[in-house]
Amino acid sequence: SAVISQKPSRDICQRGTSLTIQCQVDSQVTMMFWYRQQPGQSLTLIATANQGSEATYESGFVIDKFPISRPNLTFSTLTVSNMSPEDSSIYLCSVASGRAVGEQFFGPGTRLTVL
Amino acid sequence: RKEVEQDPGPFNVPEGATVAFNCTYSNSASQSFFWYRQDCRKEPKLLMSVYSSGNEDGRFTAQLNRASQYISLLIRDSKLSDSATYLCVVRMNYGGSQGNLIFGKGTKLSVKP
Numbered sequence: 001s002a003v004i005s006q007k008p009s010r011d012i013c014q015r016g017t018s019l020t021i022q023c024q025v026d027s028q029v030t031m032m033f034w035y036r037q038q039p040g041q042s043l044t045l046i047a048t049a050n051q052g053s054e055a056t057y058e059s060g061f062v063i064d065k066f067p068i069s070r071p072n073l074t075f076s077t078l079t080v081s082n083m084s085p086e087d088s089s090i091y092l093c094s095v096a097s098g099r100a101v102g103e104q105f106f107g108p109g110t111r112l113t114v115l
Numbered sequence: 116r117k118e119v120e121q122d123p124g125p126f127n128v129p130e131g132a133t134v135a136f137n138c139t140y141s142n143s144a145s146q147s148f149f150w151y152r153q154d155c156r157k158e159p160k161l162l163m164s165v166y167s168s169g170n171e172d173g174r175f176t177a178q179l180n181r182a183s184q185y186i187s188l189l190i191r192d193s194k195l196s197d198s199a200t201y202l203c204v205v206r207m208n209y210g211g212s213q214g215n216l217i218f219g220k221g222t223k224l225s226v227k228p
Contacts, residue, residue, distance in 0.1 A: 043218040102206045106158035
């Protein structure tokens, strides 16, 4: 299975600021995914990040708010811009296992609190 | 109507008990189905895929009823280590080879000694 690390593991930020979350995978992967898990809610896909092309955003998420970079096949960043308390959530990156459709390995998550 | 609905629980059961979780999904075009497990303050991990014919993995049995758009997970002989939140996940048939995974909110299970 892929080993995924995320930085930072948690942060407390002031409203109006931005935070960039890093996701590192120990092997090359084609697709990386960014999810949000708000308190008491289900995981929601924000976008799919492919290397060499723009990320594909899900309904309700826009590039200006959640810009994503994917400079190579093992790394991606998600920026949460102009934060508000509603952005307080856990942000997780994931990759497809390559073993079975629908199986994804998740990073440990970044717990963000916006004051 | 939510796309994937689960009873949030919590289900509090004694060790050795059998417990069943149910899940319904709203989109009949859903293609694949899974149960993920999420421990407290941890990331989700795939528990098992759910096949039309039903499938079993040790103490865990998953069933799918496409006509009723209903998925179940049965855990027999519950262990303390089974305590976790169980996420029902549905894969839609768009978004490339991985599709789009739609997660339920999860059902919390607590197994007591």
